[in-house]
Amino acid sequence: MEAKPEEKAEFEEAEIEYVSYGGEHHLPLIMNLVDQELSEPYSIFTYRYFVYLWPQLSFLAFHKGKCVGTVVCKMGEHRNTFRGYIAMLVVIKPYRGRGIATELVTRSIRMMMESGCEEVTLEAEVTNKGALALYGRLGFIRAKRLFHYYLNGVDAFRLKLLFPPPRQVL
Amino acid sequence: MADKPVYEEASIDGQPSKLASIPASDTTVWADASPLLQAACAGLRDGELIHGDNFNLFAAMSALEIMDPKMDSGIVCTYYSIDEAIENGAAPIPISLDSTIDVCRTIDIMDHLLACEAAWHKGHSLAQTVFSCIYLLRLDRTAPHALLHSYCRIIRATCKAVVSVVSDARTHEEEDLFTLTYGLPLNGDGDDKCLSILNAVEETISRQLRACKATSSKRRLPEDLEPLQSNPNLEEGFCKALLCRLRFRKHFFHVLSCMKRPQGRGLESARKHIASCLTELESILKSADFLRSCFDESCEGDIDDKTTASGFEPIGFDAMLNSRLSAPTPPRAIKILSWKKAVEYFVKLLHDLDVICSYSLDPHLESLLRFVVQFQKSQPDLVARSHLQLLLVQDGKLYGRDPFFAVINKAAALPEATKNHDIQKNESFLQLGMLVMNLLKILCTNAAWQRRKLGKFLQDWRVIYVQLELAFRNEYGEVSSSSNDENTCMKIFQHILLWVEEQTFWIAFRFLILGFELELYSTGEYCMVYWYLYAVLIKLAEKTHLMMAVSHDTAKRKGKKKKDSPKDLARESRIPPAVLFLQCYICLAEGLTMMLAALRNEIPVFHGPSPFNTEHEKFVQHFELLQRACIPDHVSYLSYKESTTHARFSTLAMYNYFKDAQRIAKEVKSSFSNDPERLAELRKLEQVAEHNSVAQNVICRLGALDPSLKVSFEFSHHPFFATVVVKRS
Numbered sequence: 001m002e003a004k005p006e007e008k009a010e011f012e013e014a015e016i017e018y019v020s021y022g023g024e025h026h027l028p029l030i031m032n033l034v035d036q037e038l039s040e041p042y043s044i045f046t047y048r049y050f051v052y053l054w055p056q057l058s059f060l061a062f063h064k065g066k067c068v069g070t071v072v073c074k075m076g077e078h079r080n081t082f083r084g085y086i087a088m089l090v091v092i093k094p095y096r097g098r099g100i101a102t103e104l105v106t107r108s109i110r111m112m113m114e115s116g117c118e119e120v121t122l123e124a125e126v127t128n129k130g131a132l133a134l135y136g137r138l139g140f141i142r143a144k145r146l147f148h149y150y151l152n153g154v155d156a157f158r159l160k161l162l163f164p165p166p167r168q169v170l
Numbered sequence: 171m172a173d174k175p176v177y178e179e180a181s182i183d184g185q186p187s188k189l190a191s192i193p194a195s196d197t198t199v200w201a202d203a204s205p206l207l208q209a210a211c212a213g214l215r216d217g218e219l220i221h222g223d224n225f226n227l228f229a230a231m232s233a234l235e236i237m238d239p240k241m242d243s244g245i246v247c248t249y250y251s252i253d254e255a256i257e258n259g260a261a262p263i264p265i266s267l268d269s270t271i272d273v274c275r276t277i278d279i280m281d282h283l284l285a286c287e288a289a290w291h292k293g294h295s296l297a298q299t300v301f302s303c304i305y306l307l308r309l310d311r312t313a314p315h316a317l318l319h320s321y322c323r324i325i326r327a328t329c330k331a332v333v334s335v336v337s338d339a340r341t342h343e344e345e346d347l348f349t350l351t352y353g354l355p356l357n358g359d360g361d362d363k364c365l366s367i368l369n370a371v372e373e374t375i376s377r378q379l380r381a382c383k384a385t386s387s388k389r390r391l392p393e394d395l396e397p398l399q400s401n402p403n404l405e406e407g408f409c410k411a412l413l414c415r416l417r418f419r420k421h422f423f424h425v426l427s428c429m430k431r432p433q434g435r436g437l438e439s440a441r442k443h444i445a446s447c448l449t450e451l452e453s454i455l456k457s458a459d460f461l462r463s464c465f466d467e468s469c470e471g472d473i474d475d476k477t478t479a480s481g482f483e484p485i486g487f488d489a490m491l492n493s494r495l496s497a498p499t500p501p502r503a504i505k506i507l508s509w510k511k512a513v514e515y516f517v518k519l520l521h522d523l524d525v526i527c528s529y530s531l532d533p534h535l536e537s538l539l540r541f542v543v544q545f546q547k548s549q550p551d552l553v554a555r556s557h558l559q560l561l562l563v564q565d566g567k568l569y570g571r572d573p574f575f576a577v578i579n580k581a582a583a584l585p586e587a588t589k590n591h592d593i594q595k596n597e598s599f600l601q602l603g604m605l606v607m608n609l610l611k612i613l614c615t616n617a618a619w620q621r622r623k624l625g626k627f628l629q630d631w632r633v634i635y636v637q638l639e640l641a642f643r644n645e646y647g648e649v650s651s652s653s654n655d656e657n658t659c660m661k662i663f664q665h666i667l668l669w670v671e672e673q674t675f676w677i678a679f680r681f682l683i684l685g686f687e688l689e690l691y692s693t694g695e696y697c698m699v700y701w702y703l704y705a706v707l708i709k710l711a712e713k714t715h716l717m718m719a720v721s722h723d724t725a726k727r728k729g730k731k732k733k734d735s736p737k738d739l740a741r742e743s744r745i746p747p748a749v750l751f752l753q754c755y756i757c758l759a760e761g762l763t764m765m766l767a768a769l770r771n772e773i774p775v776f777h778g779p780s781p782f783n784t785e786h787e788k789f790v791q792h793f794e795l796l797q798r799a800c801i802p803d804h805v806s807y808l809s810y811k812e813s814t815t816h817a818r819f820s821t822l823a824m825y826n827y828f829k830d831a832q833r834i835a836k837e838v839k840s841s842f843s844n845d846p847e848r849l850a851e852l853r854k855l856e857q858v859a860e861h862n863s864v865a866q867n868v869i870c871r872l873g874a875l876d877p878s879l880k881v882s883f884e885f886s887h888h889p890f891f892a893t894v895v896v897k898r899s
Contacts, residue, residue: 024216045231048219048230053227138780139782141690141791145618163783164783
């Protein structure tokens with residue numbers, strides 16, 4: 001499927017429905033989106049690893065019944081910190097620039113926060129201005145630069161969001 | 171030796187068996203697994219997964235889909251093996267029975283190998299680049315073809331030498347793909363004679379060149395020499411094209427050998443070979459016109475993208491043959507550098523190596539550190555950086571020559587005599603020597619890795635300071651001694667403690683400014699970064715000043731002057747130029763901090779809050795390593811807020827730090843008239859100061875009144891001090 005260049009979908013932001021990962025029926029939707037947009041080849045097991053173990057952290061965005069975006073995440077213990085990780089984030093081209101990715105990521109991060117994560121991390125290409133701006137607005141900093149991280153020789157930033165310490169509940 | 175292999179195809183249609191390239195042996199046999207796989211396909215429904223003690227979802231992620239071209243590295247593209255490729259004529263010897271075409275194709279192979287070599291240096295695997303050459307993989311069979319054989323041999327020996335240098339440097343971390351050779355045939359018998367083999371071929375072609383020149387001028391030579399190829403009109407051009415390529419390889423190999431010699435003994439010779447390499451590379455570039463016009467047919471496509479000078483595709487390369495050897499992960503298709511870009515790469519590499527070879531091996535650590543920092547500004551690649559590191563640190567000594575205690579002794583302005591003092595056997599001093607050695611190694615790595623290492627390193631320097639201070643206090647804390655040796659020890663401790671502090675702040679400074687080079691800070695974080703930089707610079711300037719005072723003392727005590735002349739007294743009371751230099755930095759950092767703070771406080775839209783955390787978390791994250799090492803002491807998010815919370819356009823208007831910076835930069839220029847690097851830096855600082863001074867005035871006058879004011883930050887004049895740009899939208 002080739003998205004026609006420059007053609008933007010017409011919609012109201014309120015028309016987008018956000019759904020938490022609900023089961024096997026969502027898996028092919030996620031896989032199709034990610035396979036289309038990202039260059040890394042993932043086997044079905046990779047997707048299963050994320051959505052089986054952390055279904056509450058993956059979200060899908062629908063417009064009039066069509067899946068237009070998804071976020072896939074995990075969380076766990078990493079060197080004495082409980083940390084969330086954003087593995088994949090995709091919104092199809094005609095729907096970009098309208099805050100859908102931000103909303104997907106925000107929902108996932110909120111869930112991570114509520115689950116006790118202390119921080120959230122991900123990698124992004126240094127040239128991916130859109131992603132850097134998105135995560136920057138959410139409070140991520142560029143913690144490290146990874147030299148030639150991607151096989152095409154492009155560097156990556158490790159982005160990290162540190163949650164404030166939980167407020168004391170009296 | 172196995173029996174002749176028999177391959178049984180899944181005989182759906184009863185086709186005759188095919189010769190297999192992976193033969194069965196005494197203990198193995200080929201069996202058709204298709205029925206088993208087909209049964210397995212039907213064994214699980216969608217959503218089901220096999221559970222096992224050592225097979226879980228995480229492990230399942232490493233599963234490969236067989237026959238998926240992106241994942242299955244064993245997938246056959248053209249040939250099963252190198253032998254099969256050769257049997258099918260993928261790498262013919264001779265390349266062509268027509269000697270003209272043979273020479274042409276040989277040159278194409280040489281060019282493509284250069285492009286592969288550059289691609290390898292740039293970060294791709296050896297297997298997919300240089301060793302995608304079938305001739306290289308079976309070098310012995312090229313023996314009848316003297317040109318190809320000698321060229322392949324020297325390439326192999328060169329690659330081996332380069333792998334050795336980078337391995338010895340051992341800081342390639344992220345670039346570790348480079349040294350992975352995965353069983354590729356890098357070690358060849360007789361490769362040590364590669365130069366003499368090459369020389370013999372070079373000599374033959376030189377004679378052929380002389381002969382064809384003689385023939386063209388109608389002179390007869392006594393020798394009855396067979397020409398290189400059959401077309402007399404092309405003989406001279408081909409000879410020249412070959413000679414510069416062979417000579418480049420010869421000189422490049424010499425560069426590597428010379429630079430390997432201990433204690434920098436071969437650097438001068440290396441420079442001569444570098445100059446020859448550059449000359450030959452120029453000739454190689456010039457040969458392109460001739461090679462493209464040899465035949466009537468021209469190549470398709472953009473000539474600039476081609477990996478050969480002639481523009482034709484080279485014969486005898488197949489990157490997929492090594493796919494099982496190339497890397498642990500399935501190999502992705504890589505793009506070999508174009509031939510033009512490859513030559514450019516080598517020109518740059520040679521220039522970088524030349525800078526290293528020109529270095530005077532200054533025993534003064536401070537000068538050395540500035541040299542390394544300056545060298546890194548040209549963004550040298552892995553091969554150049556590894557060479558620098560090996561020059562600096564050999565056998566646990568600086569340049570393989572100066573013990574690190576002696577180096578530290580000098581850097582800490584201690585008298586020459588103390589460099590042999592027994593105190594260096596003390597554990598803390600030994601560790602300090604290691605730290606200095608590691609610092610040099612770290613400074614030779616790529617910027618991204620370097621910054622991470624420097625950050626972690628701060629803790630080590632803090633610890634050594636504490637250790638030394640403790641040892642000092644234990645020995646000399648309470649007792650005032652009169653013994654000479656004890657006085658000397660005390661002096662050593664005092665100087666070195668001060669020097670360690672200065673060095674620690676220098677590392678912290680470098681850690682912070684590398685963040686700008688690596689684009690780790692977003693605009694909203696500049697204020698806190700410049701503030702922290704200001705705090706570190708203040709301490710660095712303080713320690714540098716103290717260090718210089720102490721060093722002046724040492725010089726005085728040597729009895730250089732009986733009486734202080736009025737000039738000396740005046741000089742003593744002035745601030746040393748090196749400290750003024752730092753004060754210029756301090757003014758710029760302070761100016762930027764206050765301007766950014768004012769902008770943030772006055773214009774709410776300037777940087778909005780994020781939904782999940784606050785500036786405090788960002789501060790903690792960016793400066794965690796510095797805070798943990800208490801560098802500097804008494805610096806925290808709270809003190810940052812206190813310093814910046816009251817900044818307003820009105821307060822900004824009261825003091826222009828940029829004007830101070832301008833003034834200091836101008837003043838101190840004369841002290842560095844012999845130092846072009848520092849002069850250049852001062853000029854850049856002046857430009858930043860000037861632009862920012864003007865910008866500050868504009869912002870102060872109009873900031874609060876004009877909501878359309880757009881402020882942005884560019885690093886157009888200086889790599890870590892931003893130039894403030896004010897526009898009205």
